[in-house]
Amino acid sequence: MGLFLLLLLVKGADTVTVQQFPSILFKDTGQPLVLNCEVTGSASLYIYWYKQHGFGELKLMFFSVAAGSIDPTTVDQFTAKRPNGSHLILESAALAVSAVYYCAGSTHSSSITLTVHTKTTAADCTG
Numbered sequence: 001m002g003l004f005l006l007l008l009l010v011k012g013a014d015t016v017t018v019q020q021f022p023s024i025l026f027k028d029t030g031q032p033l034v035l036n037c038e039v040t041g042s043a044s045l046y047i048y049w050y051k052q053h054g055f056g057e058l059k060l061m062f063f064s065v066a067a068g069s070i071d072p073t074t075v076d077q078f079t080a081k082r083p084n085g086s087h088l089i090l091e092s093a094a095l096a097v098s099a100v101y102y103c104a105g106s107t108h109s110s111s112i113t114l115t116v117h118t119k120t121t122a123a124d125c126t127g
Helices: none
Strands: 004-007 017-021 024-027 033-040 045-052 059-066 069-071 078-081 087-092 099-107 114-124
Touching: 017 099, 024 033, 033 045, 033 099, 045 087, 059 078, 059 087
Parallel strands: 024 114
Antiparallel strands: 004 114, 017 033, 033 087, 045 059, 045 099, 059 069, 078 087, 099 114
């Protein structure tokens, strides 16, 4: 568990940096959850939140093209907000299940779209 960072630099592409915090998070079921993602390196950024249960496939939760623009705004018990151009915040009032949450960023003016990934593991510590 922890932070996994994959950085792909492509010659001629904008360099995008993704930071997810906290990098490791343990919460009991029913507790609130807040995950932050900061993407920098370009003025025109798409930011994404993905969720993965166990070894299942990644599921897109939220997609944002600009501050204040998020699609969808609510998924299950989660909400997202993008208060400025570089941050996308994932929140849940009551964590229901363990999962791995990934943040990704891309530029939408570049021919190379996906450049960086990170993940935060939120583990269910009941037990």
